[in-house]
Amino acid sequence: xxxxxxxxxxxxxxxxxxxxxxxRTLSRNGRVFLADVLHGNEKLADAVNHxxxxxxYLVNLGFIALYLQDDTTIADARGVFEAxxxxxxxxLLVLGVMHLGNVYALNKFRRRGMMALDRTPPVxxxxxxxPQGSWAPPAAxx
Numbered sequence: 001x002x003x004x005x006x007x008x009x010x011x012x013x014x015x016x017x018x019x020x021x022x023x024r025t026l027s028r029n030g031r032v033f034l035a036d037v038l039h040g041n042e043k044l045a046d047a048v049n050h051x052x053x054x055x056x057y058l059v060n061l062g063f064i065a066l067y068l069q070d071d072t073t074i075a076d077a078r079g080v081f082e083a084x085x086x087x088x089x090x091x092l093l094v095l096g097v098m099h100l101g102n103v104y105a106l107n108k109f110r111r112r113g114m115m116a117l118d119r120t121p122p123v124x125x126x127x128x129x130x131p132q133g134s135w136a137p138p139a140a141x142x
Contacts, residue, residue: 003074
């Protein structure tokens with residue numbers, strides 16, 4: 001068997017395995033984070049989590065497939081290792097960037113949700129401060 005084909009098979013096996021592992025890790029741990037971001041709405045958290053995982057798979061598997069082709073001819077075992085290290089290194093960097101992008105986006109959603117909660121006053125105002133700063137007591141009987 002041609003060593004280039006051997007390198008392709010090893011590259012695909014390792015890349016696919018890494019993609020599945022990272023996606024499962026993101027899905028499992030991201031669900032808890034999404035539930036917090038979405039204020040305990042478990043059903044919506046599961047739906048968003050699933051959509052994020054599908055998008056993660058599509059982008060990464062597409063990249064792995066496009067990056068498979070290599071114009072160099074591999075002549076020996078050293079060439080196999082060099083080609084694999086180059087290809088897998090790039091795949092790992094792309095997986096890392098995708099992971100950081102997901103975490104950044106989720107954190108941004110979480111901050112936006114927390115800011116919305118902070119805008120709500122803890123208690124209703126008890127009186128009215130006039131334009132000159134004078135205080136008017138609440139109406140009688142309230």
